[in-house]
Amino acid sequence: MTTFITKLAGLGLAATVLLASCEKDEEKVTMEPATASALTASTASVVLLQADAAKNAITYTWAPTTYGYQAAVSYTLQFDKKGGTFAAPIEIEAGSSTTKVITTSELNNVLLKLGMAAGNAGQVDVRVKSSVSSVVAPTYSGASTITATPYSEFILYPQIYVPGSHQGWAPDKAPFLASEKSDDKYEGYINFADASTKFKFTPAPNWDNDFGDDGTGSGLKAKGADIEVVGAGYYRFNVDLKNLKYSYTKTAWAIIGSATPGDWNTETPMTYDVTKGVWTVTTTLKAGAELKFRANNAWDIDMGDKLPADGKPDYKGDNIASPGAGTYTITLDLSKGEGNYAYTINK
Structure with missing residues (x-):
């Protein structure tokens, strides 16, 4: 009997030690509230030129995000127009590094995807997203603002x-x-x-x-x-x-579609700007809708944008998604020959 009781006591002691050990292990991985990164840019203003496409345009640095333990943190730079909500940001991955050098070509692609007009200065908000796991909500730094002027990328075809x-x-x-x-x-x-x-x-x-x-x-x-x-x-x-x-x-060019005032029934004419060599129209667009460009109030010549959309219109391309409800200036540039056609939709 004494031996049996001794064994029970030993098992109880072992269980207690194991439970204490588990509790200690659990405490080791308890995540503290993350300390968000502070983002710094190497410049506050940049004018991009295609001749400098391979050169470095801007460098971002930030302090490591801490979680109270040795976490494997991955970082992503997010870009949105000034005043935006980062609801659909353009992203550049930075991996585990706390610095990211962005080339002129990379930054120019970001700006054009945000709908910024080539040759015109605009402001962009940038923040860094920190992630440790798919089951843990990411943290974000405060936004850093830059003023940037993109270029219309020209590809030299015959x-x-x-x-x-x-x-x-x-x-x-x-x-x-x-x-x-x-x-x-x-x-x-x-x-x-x-x-x-x-x-x-x-x-x-x-x-x-x-x-x-x-x-x-x-x-x-x-x-x-x-x-x-x-x-x-x-x-x-x-x-x-x-x-x-x-x-x-x-x-003669126009826009048409569910995003436009005339839906798919009545097109909204564009006006040719002789000085700039582009077609433009300022009009309201609806959210959750689409549009296309077409010529001569008919479907013989129409342009969409093959997915994934890149701001370069294609004949018979996919419908172009509206960026949201609001008033926009829409520009169609067909002045640089086949392969270099472009469009922008700016709020």
């Missing part, structure tokens, strides 16, 4: 030039068409201000190998006749140098 009476017959200063697929098929938009415009196509910014009309009104030949367009307006050009064909269509 080009042909369109010199003519609209610009003094100077091929070295002429507007151009571009071939995004490098397949000898070129496209672009040119505004003609005069009632009648004559021009030719040149593969280089000189007169060494120009192409004009072959007498059919749609065919090309070397050193052919001047091509004439009757009527002022904004024209879409398509040129096929392999098969020596060309065509053009006069266009």
